[in-house]
Amino acid sequence: MSLDHALLVSLLEKPSSGYALARRFDRSIGHFWQATHQQIYRVLARMEEAGWVKGRLKAGDAAPDRREFTVTALGRREMSRWLGEPTEPQGYRDALMVKLRGAAFDEPVRLLGEVERRRAMHAERLAQYRAIEARDFSGPLDRQRALQYQVLKSGIRFEETWTEWCAETLGLLRDLERRDR
Amino acid sequence: MSLDHALLVSLLEKPSSGYALARRFDRSIGHFWQATHQQIYRVLARMEEAGWVKGRLKAGDAAPDRREFTVTALGRREMSRWLGEPTEPQGYRDALMVKLRGAAFDEPVRLLGEVERRRAMHAERLAQYRAIEARDFSGPLDRQRALQYQVLKSGIRFEETWTEWCAETLGLLRDLERRDR
DNA sequence: CGTTGCAATGCAACCCGTTGCATAGTAGGC
DNA sequence: GCCTACTATGCAACGGGTTGCATTGCAACG
Structure with a gap:
């Protein structure tokens, strides 16, 4: 639940493009969470509209243009608010x-x-x-x-x-x- | 994933109505799996159409009429087939x-x-x-x-x-x- | 030079789970 | 006798996740 906040944390740790986030989710975080690039792009778009993150075009040196996202002040406040919410344990259905x-x-x-x-x-x-x-x-x-x-x-x-x-x-x-x- | 087979197993252990299944999922199995009655009714309908289970109307003694489902021979075969499939571990995203x-x-x-x-x-x-x-x-x-x-x-x-x-x-x-x- | 491969982004469709609401019958409390 | 609560079933709509496909640009291989 709430991939939004997972991405927010990930972006706080290191501003990245959607693609880079997807790759990172395959590695470190992705061991216990998996998200496809599709989800990520959609969530990023939603968060940008909400003003939690801001994407800046970085003209590609080599690779095609990528949009690097950073967390805004509003995003940080949302993060902080979310931290205060209670979280229910996720049933481990295997x-x-x-x-x-x-x-x-x-x-x-x-x-x-x-x-x-x-x-x-x-x-x-x-x-x-x-x-x-x-x-x-x-x-x-x-x-x-x-x-x-x-x-x-x-x-x-x-x-x-x-x-x-x-x-x-x-x-x-x-x-x-x-x-x- | 595959609530279908979870219900199949549950019905093998004890033939039940959709409602009873929902209740049971709140207890024993439901500690590590949660399913609402909605899902359950829909899955039951799907499985009945596929011929895996069969529902028989039991006119209520006290409570309103309930449809008790049992697993058919076809359902057992499906169960057995599924047992042979490999299962990936579920990332425990919390x-x-x-x-x-x-x-x-x-x-x-x-x-x-x-x-x-x-x-x-x-x-x-x-x-x-x-x-x-x-x-x-x-x-x-x-x-x-x-x-x-x-x-x-x-x-x-x-x-x-x-x-x-x-x-x-x-x-x-x-x-x-x-x-x- | 054409093909293959990968970085990077995105659309569209589908399925599953969740939420809210509806109904109908029975049992018990005031 | 009415209201509330519980059993039992179901529809409709929404949102999230998954899958498949499409596109653009660069880079490297033959």
Whole structure:
């Protein structure tokens, strides 16, 4: 919800063009949020109309012209207002949970490959996060860095949880198979 | 994604009316998935047309007439087919992360109340899950029970992770405040 | 020089989820 | 007997996200 404010924060951290935002969402932030360029351009247009951001044409040195967006004073005020609002937790609906329950009406062992695949994916992400942690967040951190680190830490914790849970689930599935035979 | 299959599983576990499904989604499953009755009725209509489920009118004893849906053989086959498909992990985009990064451009201390509120919410959910665990999943479990328990366990793990992370975040925010003064 | 590829922006259409509203019947409170 | 509340179903409209396609400009490859 509210891609608007996610973009606002992203632009506060670094003024960018719509394209650059889309690319960045594929990387750092995008691990836990995905947005296509379409959404981004539309949201940017909406925010510009509302006066939260302002786009300036930067004639391309090499690439075609791009519109670089910066956050206005009004945008900052909106940001601040939004910070004060309460936010509800997002239910983490993952199809894997549904499949697990569904597997009771099929052969649970069929999920083995899938769960192992997922375990590997989460383990790999975890490794990526740890690499970022070591590279960018060792040593003393200023305020902004410290807060960014805390967000990264949530990613680390969740990927840890995922990998552990997947491993446990693999054990259960093998157990159920043994029981059936 | 694919509320269709979530409903299919729910109906396999227990044939129900649209209304009952909506209620159940508020409880057990709904902790990590929320669906309004609107969606549910529309999806049910779609699935009935596809022949995955069949609705039978049960003249109400007390309440008004309700249409109880059961899964057809075709629906079971679809379920089984879907189980074989790979599922991508759902990025857990939570506004709280965005706010934390945004707080770098405001007063981080303003988030204290919000994070504490969230910590309490997750702690409470955790307690609920643990209560369900003790009530419904102690002692030996059949296949279906065991799989349901594994889903519940993910809820427990994630809520644990959340509460711990929130507590850590509270520490950081207080730390940043001390630094500023 | 033409083709391929990528940076950068955008339109249009569709689907899904959300919100607000409507209805109809039954049960219980005052 | 009326009002409120709850069960049960549904329509309509809006907004956000997704997908597919289109365009312009530069750069590099053969």
